[in-house]
Amino acid sequence: MFNSLKEKLAQFTKKIAEVADKKSEAEVAAVKPTLVEKTKALFKGEIILDEKDLTPVFDDLETSLLESDVALPVIEEIVKSIKMQLVGKKIKRNENLPTYVQGVLKNAIQQVLISAKPEEILNRIKKRDPARPFVIMFVGINGTGKTVTIAKFAKFLQDHGIKSVMAASDTFRAGAIEQLEKHGKNLGIRVIKHEPGADPAAVAFDAIEHAKARKLDVVLIDTAGRMQTDVNLMEEMKKIHRVTKPDLVIFVGDSLTGHDMIMQSKEFNDATEIDGVILTKMDSDARGGSALSISYVIKKPILFLGIGQKYEDLIAFNQKWMANRLLGEANVAG
Amino acid sequence: MSLDKLGSSLRSALRKIIGAPLVDEVLVKEVVKDIQRALITSDVNVKLVMDLSKKIEKRALEEKLPAGLSKREHVIKIVYDELVKFVGEKPSELRISKDGFKIMMIGIEGSGKTTSIAKLARFFQRKGYKPVLICADVHRLGAYEQLQQLAAQLNVPFHGNLNSTDAVKIVEESLSKIEKKNLVIIDTAGRHKSETELMDEMKKLAEVAQLNEKLLTIDATIGQQAGVQAKAFHEAIGITGVVLTKLDGAAKGGGALSAVATTGVPIKFIGVGEKIDEFELFDPQSFISRLLGMGDLKALLEKAEELPKEIKEVDVTKFLAGKFTLQDLYSQFEAMQKMGPLKKILQMVPGFGLSAELPEDFYKLSEEKLKKFRVILDSMTDKELESPEIINRSRMQRIARGSGTKMEDIKELLKQYQIAKRLFKSLRKGRFPALDKALRQMGLKKFK
Ligand SMILES: Nc1nc2c(ncn2[C@@H]2O[C@H](COP(=O)(O)OP(=O)(O)OP(=O)(O)O)[C@@H](O)[C@H]2O)c(=O)[nH]1
Ligand SMILES: Nc1nc2c(ncn2[C@@H]2O[C@H](COP(=O)(O)OP(=O)(O)OP(=O)(O)O)[C@@H](O)[C@H]2O)c(=O)[nH]1
Ligand SMILES: [Mg+2]
Ligand SMILES: [Mg+2]
Numbered sequence: 001m002f003n004s005l006k007e008k009l010a011q012f013t014k015k016i017a018e019v020a021d022k023k024s025e026a027e028v029a030a031v032k033p034t035l036v037e038k039t040k041a042l043f044k045g046e047i048i049l050d051e052k053d054l055t056p057v058f059d060d061l062e063t064s065l066l067e068s069d070v071a072l073p074v075i076e077e078i079v080k081s082i083k084m085q086l087v088g089k090k091i092k093r094n095e096n097l098p099t100y101v102q103g104v105l106k107n108a109i110q111q112v113l114i115s116a117k118p119e120e121i122l123n124r125i126k127k128r129d130p131a132r133p134f135v136i137m138f139v140g141i142n143g144t145g146k147t148v149t150i151a152k153f154a155k156f157l158q159d160h161g162i163k164s165v166m167a168a169s170d171t172f173r174a175g176a177i178e179q180l181e182k183h184g185k186n187l188g189i190r191v192i193k194h195e196p197g198a199d200p201a202a203v204a205f206d207a208i209e210h211a212k213a214r215k216l217d218v219v220l221i222d223t224a225g226r227m228q229t230d231v232n233l234m235e236e237m238k239k240i241h242r243v244t245k246p247d248l249v250i251f252v253g254d255s256l257t258g259h260d261m262i263m264q265s266k267e268f269n270d271a272t273e274i275d276g277v278i279l280t281k282m283d284s285d286a287r288g289g290s291a292l293s294i295s296y297v298i299k300k301p302i303l304f305l306g307i308g309q310k311y312e313d314l315i316a317f318n319q320k321w322m323a324n325r326l327l328g329e330a331n332v333a334g
Numbered sequence: 335m336s337l338d339k340l341g342s343s344l345r346s347a348l349r350k351i352i353g354a355p356l357v358d359e360v361l362v363k364e365v366v367k368d369i370q371r372a373l374i375t376s377d378v379n380v381k382l383v384m385d386l387s388k389k390i391e392k393r394a395l396e397e398k399l400p401a402g403l404s405k406r407e408h409v410i411k412i413v414y415d416e417l418v419k420f421v422g423e424k425p426s427e428l429r430i431s432k433d434g435f436k437i438m439m440i441g442i443e444g445s446g447k448t449t450s451i452a453k454l455a456r457f458f459q460r461k462g463y464k465p466v467l468i469c470a471d472v473h474r475l476g477a478y479e480q481l482q483q484l485a486a487q488l489n490v491p492f493h494g495n496l497n498s499t500d501a502v503k504i505v506e507e508s509l510s511k512i513e514k515k516n517l518v519i520i521d522t523a524g525r526h527k528s529e530t531e532l533m534d535e536m537k538k539l540a541e542v543a544q545l546n547e548k549l550l551t552i553d554a555t556i557g558q559q560a561g562v563q564a565k566a567f568h569e570a571i572g573i574t575g576v577v578l579t580k581l582d583g584a585a586k587g588g589g590a591l592s593a594v595a596t597t598g599v600p601i602k603f604i605g606v607g608e609k610i611d612e613f614e615l616f617d618p619q620s621f622i623s624r625l626l627g628m629g630d631l632k633a634l635l636e637k638a639e640e641l642p643k644e645i646k647e648v649d650v651t652k653f654l655a656g657k658f659t660l661q662d663l664y665s666q667f668e669a670m671q672k673m674g675p676l677k678k679i680l681q682m683v684p685g686f687g688l689s690a691e692l693p694e695d696f697y698k699l700s701e702e703k704l705k706k707f708r709v710i711l712d713s714m715t716d717k718e719l720e721s722p723e724i725i726n727r728s729r730m731q732r733i734a735r736g737s738g739t740k741m742e743d744i745k746e747l748l749k750q751y752q753i754a755k756r757l758f759k760s761l762r763k764g765r766f767p768a769l770d771k772a773l774r775q776m777g778l779k780k781f782k
Contacts, residue, residue, distance in 0.1 A: 066380045069557035072371065141555065142580060142608065143444025173608070174452075174487075175480025182475040225608075227583035254444065258377035258557025260585035281443060284526040286559050309443070309473065 046090040049097075054086055057101045061327070068326045070289035071259045074296045082108050106323045112292060113319040116276060116301035121248070122160055125217055128247065133165075133211035135219045135244050137204075139237060139268055140252040142225030145280035145306055147176065149252050150220050151183035152306065152314040153278075158187065163216045167207035168193035169200035169240060170224035180222050187311070190214075200224065200236065201243040208244060221246070228267035241272040248275045250303065253290060255279040261290035262297055269298040280306030283313070287325055291317075358405060362394045365409040369626065376586035376625045379561045382595055386416055403638060411638050414622055414631065420591055421618045426600035428547065428575065430458065436509075436518045436543055439577070440536060440567060441551035443524030446579035446605055448477065450551055451519050452484035453605065453613035454577075459488060463517045468508045469494030470501040470539060471523040473532070481521050487610065502538045509543065520545075527566030540571040547574045549602065552590045554580040560589025561596045568597040578621075579605035582612065586624050661719045663751050664711050706739055707747050713737040722751055 041048045058079055065075045082104055091100055125134045136153075138146045147170070154164050166184055168191055170176040177193050184191035192207035204221045211219045223240060226233035241249070251274040253261060268274055277294055282305045291302055302317040366387050373383045393416075394409045403411065430437075437454070439447040448471070455465035467485045469492070471477035478494050485492035493508035505520060512518055520543060525532035540548060550564060550573045567573055576597075578590045581604045590601055601616040623631035711719065713736035718725055725733070730744050 063380060066374060067558050069559075072375050141583065143446060143553065145444060173480070174448075174483040175476040175478075178479040179474070179476025186475075227580070229582070229584050254553075254555065256442065256553075256557060256559050257555045258585070258589065259375045260377075260555040260583065263584050264555075281526070283528060284442065284559065285528050285562070286557075290557070 041090055042093070045093045047093055049086050049089050049091065051083070051087055053097060054083055054101065057098050058083065060098070061102060061105055064328045065289060065292075065326060068287035068289035068328065069256075069258050069261075069293075070326060071262045071293040073262065074293045077296070078105075078108055078112065102327060106327060109292060109323040109326060110319045113295050113317075113322055114299065114301040115317045115319050116303055118156070118303070118316050121276075121303065122157075122162070124247070125157075125162055128217075131212075133208060133216055133219045134248070135204075135208060135221065135246040136248045136250060137221040137223065137241065137244060137246040137272070138250050138252055139223050139272065139274075140225060141227055141254075141264055144225065144252045144254040144257075146170075146225065146252045147179055147183070147222050148309065149278050149280060149304075149306055149314070150180070150222050151187065152311050153304075154183075154187055154189050154220055155311040156314060157218055158189070162218055164189060164218035164220055165207050165211050165214070165216050166191045167204045167219060167221045169203045169221050171196055171198045171200055171203065172224045176222075176224065201240045204240055204244045219244075228264050234267070234271045238271055249273060250275065251277045251294075251300075253277060253279050253294060255282045255286040255288040255290060255305070256284060257290045259293075261293045265294040265298050269300070274298055274300050276301050276303040278302070278304045278306060278314075279317075283307040287328070288322065289326055291322055292326060359395060361405055362391060362409060365406050366391045366394065369409070369413050372627045373588060373625060376627070377555075377557045377560070377588035377592075378625065379558060379588075379592035379595070382561070382592055386413070389416060400638060407634055407638075410626070410628070410631070410634060413626065414635065417591070417622045417625065418618055420595050421616075421621060422600050423618060425615045425617055426575070426602055427615070428602050430463065430517060430546070432463070432515065434514045434516060434518075435547075436520070436545045437547040437549060438520040438522060438540065438543060438545050439549050439551060440522050440571070440573070441524065442526050442553065442556075442563060443474075445524065445551040445553040445556075446577075447524065447551045448480050448484070448521050449608065450549075450577045450579060450603070450605055450613070451481065451521050452488060452610050454549075454603070455485075455488050455490055455519055456610050457603075457613060458517055459490065464490070465517045465519055466491045466493065466512050468492075468505060468512075468518060468520045470505050470520050472499045472501045472504065473523040477521070477523065484610070501535055502542055505539055506542050527563055533566070533570055536567075537570050548572065549575045549577050550593070550597075550599075551577045551579055551605075552587075552593050554578055554583065554585040554587035554589070556589035558589075558592075561592035564593035565596045568599070573597060573599050575599055575602040577601075577603045577605065578616065581624075582606040586627070587621070588625055590621075591625065659720050660711060660714070660722045660747075660751055663747075663754055664707060706737075706743055709737040710739055710744055710747055722748060 038048050047053075062075050062079060066072065082101075086101070086104065091097075128134045138150050138153075140146050150166060154166060157164050166180055166189055168177045168180045170180075171194060177196065181191045181193065183189075190210070192203060192210050194203045194206075200223060204219070207219045207221065210216070221240065221244060223237060224233070226237060228234065249272050251265060251268050253264065257264070265274070265277075277291075277300060279288055279291055279294075279302060282288055288305075294300075295302065302322075304314050305317055307313045307315055369390070370383055370387050373386070374380060390409065390412050393412045394405075397408075397412070399405060399408050400411075439451050439454075441447050451467060455467060458465055465488075467481055467490060469478050469481045471481075478496050481494070482492050491512075493504075493511065495504050495507070498504055501522070509518065520539070522536060522539060523532065525536060527533065548571055550567050552560060552564065556563075564573070564576075576590055576593055576599060578587050578601050581587055587604075594601055601621070604614050604616050604621075606612045606614060619632060619635070710733060713733045714725075718729065718733075725744075725748065730741055733739075733744055734741050
């Protein structure tokens with residue numbers, strides 16, 4: 001029913017929508033090449049790109065990024081800015097447009113993805129104030145791999161002759177203290193613990209005192225997993241941060257994560273400023289687009305990737321490799 | 335005055351303005367686009383979303399708009415129907431037998447298996463069953479202690495072997511010690527499809543345990559990998575249900591939809607917190623509301639239920655007619671009587687935000703007032719009906735006398751007429767002063 005009216009009104013709506021579209025295109029139109037310009041360029045063996053040529057290419061790239069778990073708002077922002085750069089630009093006529101655009105996008109992605117060399121962390125640790133240990137706090141939502149990553153990280157430090165102590169500040173989850181203790185035992189690293197349910201900040205504080213007394217270089221604080229939406233637990237985390245004044249806050253994210261990564265990284269960064277990121281479970285076939293989402297949102301470097309459950313399964317992050325992977329290209333380290 | 339004529343003159347007028355005839359494709363496309371966006375940002379598989387959108391768009395364009403639903407609501411209803419096909423209409427219960435029942439929990443690392451086992455045990459404990467837990471995770475450090483502590487909290491028996499790295503043997507040995515009629519729940523190590531040794535271990539576990547249920551935990555925060563991972567688990571041992579965890583966070587859990595779409599198994603439970611009691615039966619309706627990012631889905635579905643099946647088709651062509659007379663106004667009033675308030679009608683058509691331009695009174699014409707209008711109109715001459723602007727004070731007095739009404743009534747009728755006429759005139763000229771607002775109200779930009 002109402003078909004006649006519906007149709008009529010729809011026609012009006014469509015017309016208005018068309019006008020509105022044109023309006024939003026106006027921004028781009030400012031740099032839109034004229035026919036004369038286009039023809040001139042053609043004689044020089046060049047094409048001037050306009051929106052129309054670019055849209056289908058970008059549609060494909062957007063889908064590819066979505067399938068890699070890059071969050072939609074992040075994709076849109078990046079694509080929009082590149083599109084603006086490309087419209088009106090001249091490229092050689094024999095250039096393959098999709099390949100060309102993909103190249104530009106890959107560059108842009110690499111610029112968003114920030115990495116920090118593992119040596120930088122080692123240097124910071126070595127150059128610290130000798131009166132105080134270098135304190136690193138690991139945070140993230142439930143089950144991302146914080147505890148295992150801490151063990152891997154402790155092993156990495158150990159391999160570089162750096163001595164650490166681990167603080168069992170997850171006093172909430174069943175078996176969490178035992179889990180860290182067992183890692184400590186395997187690695188020959190001391191774990192400072194209290195009773196289950198104890199104040200996590202107090203545990204971390206004790207670990208720092210322990211490190212001072214024993215002249216250890218680094219304190220690694222394992223915190224409980226928490227949802228970024230849980231106000232009380234986020235407050236608890238802030239308290240640990242206030243008490244321990246960490247030199248480094250590392251956010252541990254699961255590379256399988258989808259769109260939630262935007263909010264996770266933002267909320268954790270707002271609560272206790274994140275200095276670096278480790279993405280786990282990259283061995284799972286995850287494309288890890290959340291790496292791009294995180295970098296885009298909080299603009300902090302990605303330090304390592306977790307690629308398995310063993311201690312040695314922690315590798316340095318490489319932007320180029322990641323950018324290729326995100327665009328669904330051959331999965332080879334570059 | 336004939337309706338047909340009005341209709342055709344309108345059509346030609348419109349043709350001049352627009353140039354091409356079309357249906358409300360634009361609107362449908364826009365709404366579908368919004369829904370696409372909602373599903374994608376909820377982590378539903380991209381291809382699945384594309385397939386769904388095509389289906390939805392087709393249905394939305396072809397199906398008749400149910401009475402009382404706006405186009406947007408109709409599209410959402412279709413989306414709901416299509417999504418419910420994956421997750422089922424009703425919560426799917428886990429029926430267990432008192433004569434012995436074995437459940438194994440599997441899933442990716444850190445997805446929430448061990449925690450969910452404790453929750454499941456509590457759930458059935460409440461129903462009078464006697465759960466027994468077995469730890470078959472020999473890989474993750476502290477897994478044994480974790481489940482052991484949870485079992486102690488629940489006060490249920492716990493089996494495992496800290497000194498063994500042979501998960502299959504542990505399960506065999508534990509089962510031999512447990513009475514057959516118990517409800518056994520087995521915890522396994524986390525694994526993903528690329529960890530072939532662990533996938534093989536899982537297959538062996540499933541073989542020796544002779545399971546009734548194989549539940550896959552899916553983390554609500556998982557993205558595009560959910561479907562392929564679930565498929566690998568399903569192909570390996572044939573899962574029978576999904577437990578969707580961590581729904582207490584902000585993630586929408588679209589991954590679970592991809593998982594059920596590829597495996598065809600139902601979601602049975604959801605985890606809504608870390609604590610043992612934070613566990614619920616899966617409810618398709620609230621899950622889909624969440625996916626679409628709409629809290630009002632329930633109300634919408636109820637509305638769709640309640641709607642009368644058929645309302646007589648009313649020709650509303652005159653709304654946009656080139657000439658809008660008092661006679662036309664009356665037929666609109668009558669139509670409104672049949673169809674409910676004008677506001678409703680306008681809400682069902684593109685551009686309904688226009689209704690914001692009309693005073694509230696315009697919608698609320700009482701039965702009584704309509705009757706009054708009828709007699710007033712009956713007392714008018716044809717000339718007055720066709721050209722109401724000629725109605726001056728003396729004509730008004732005459733009409734009032736003839737119809738037994740007051741001058742105010744006639745003034746009111748004429749006022750209504752002026753308002754309507756102005757509105758339709760602006761419509762006709764394609765002027766949409768409130769179009770932006772209207773679009774927004776139609777939910778074309780964003781909906782909550
Ligand atoms: N395959 C794989 N598994 C990993 C990786 N990192 C961690 N895991 C596994 O993920 C699971 C969870 O790891 P945990 O370290 O306990 O995670 P968590 O963040 O400390 O968890 P909560 O403290 O409960 O929040 C364990 O089974 C780990 O073995 C990785 O890079 N690859
Ligand atoms: N907020 C929240 N956290 C949950 C939920 N279910 C599980 N968790 C948490 O997620 C983390 C991982 O849970 P586990 O039960 O250890 O996960 P798992 O799948 O057994 O992990 P592995 O055995 O290492 O593969 C823990 O911190 C749990 O407390 C839930 O529904 N909501
Ligand atoms: Mg932990
Ligand atoms: Mg477990």
